[in-house]
Amino acid sequence: MKTILVIGIGVGDPDQLTLQAVQALRRADVFFVLDKGREKADLRGLREEILRRHAGERPYRIAEAPSPPRDGAPADYRACVDALNEAKQAVFRTLIEGLAEGETGAFLVWGDPMLYDSTLRNLDALKAAGLAFTHEVIPGITAIQALAAAHRIPLNRIAEAVTVTTGRLLADGFPPGIASVVVLLDGEDTYRRFVGQDVEIFWGAYLGTARQILVAGRIDDVAEEIHRRRHAARAANGWIMDTYLLRRLPS
Template sequence: MKTILIIGIGAGDPDYLTVQAVKALNRVDVFFLMDKGPAKTKLRALRDEICRRHIAPGHPHRFVEAPSPPRDTRPADYRASVDELNAAKQMVFEQMIAAMEDGETAGILVWGDPMLYDSTIRNIEAIEARGTHAIQFEVIPGVTAVQALAARHRIPLNRIAEPVLLTTGRKLAEGFPDGVDSAAVLLDGEDTYRHFAEEEMEIYWGAYLGTPDEILIAGRLADVAGEIHRRRHAAREKNGWIMDTYLLRKTGV
């Protein structure tokens, strides 16, 4: 039997790592790395730093790295393109698993928490279900970008006894859902918050949370939407990539 640990490493600050994650890192014989895009160097550096800081000296471990399969950035069918990407990732993971010795433990370090907009659990589950390899897997939670955002703005995520929607920019573009007054938005490459600038809302926005490049802006949406747009585009231009997230909340309800 081979064991796969899917370890949430938090969304930026190496100090977001939990004690449980540190214990998991120290069980790993081989780390699987599969990064992509312009943020790859930063993400890789953070992972190296986490391993250097938290793996006990003398604990033998190795890294196996493969390029992440390419992805259509403007697909006609979004779901189909994600399914295709995941099928390709599963093939890469299967090759990495095949190269493990029986009884070994692999670690996959997932940005933030593996349960939030990340396909690693689905991919490993699919490999387990296929049954080609005798594997078992465990999930270790991490601090999500949404938790980091709320902490840095010093806000609770929900209003008292009210729900919060976790969504993407793509979904938010279809409209602010009925019955929801707060939405935490990830994966928004299109500044979708600007669609609601005429409505009475507040926004808590954060980019590069937990890193030295962190930017925080909050206020009445109509007042700060332009500033967020400017800062977001200037930062993306300067760094070559951006990771940002925000909470949009109706006011006066």
């Protein structure tokens, strides 16, 4: 039987890998890499550095395939995501079929596979379609954990809940009864909608890397700084991964 490891590798720092993740890297015969093109070559470089540090001295292979492109401004978001996942499943199938029986392949997933990542859903879909393999999941450090650590803050206030959401959903406002939200996948600077609403923000980009950028403060004071630095960094690097905690100030 073929085995697939889905390994959470943190958000950029090779030293953030857990001991369990390191042990999993040393089991894999083949590492699957979905190439996102020259613009995001840094992301590939970080994966290669993780393998150099942690995969051990034994021989292994890297199997590459182009990452399916995604429409940045779809008319129908859900239909776009469904089409993207179907394309990824076709790529995954080719990669897995390239394994010999008894071999172990590995997907290296940014952060943790459970948080806004499609790898597990796509593997489940392939299994349901009859592709034979077994798979294991190894958790990793998430952007949420890295953000809180970098700002030296607890995520929640005493006796309060925290909601994890996306920029697309935050555009409708804070969830009812919730004073703290962690926001991922925000390409529209949605935090700017909360200027004038007694909200504080803890923002971070390229968390865990040498390029890490952190900004924190009242949204009225720092929203434009975050906007400026975010867009300058994306223009300079060709990509950006960022997240933030928004919190209503006590009245």
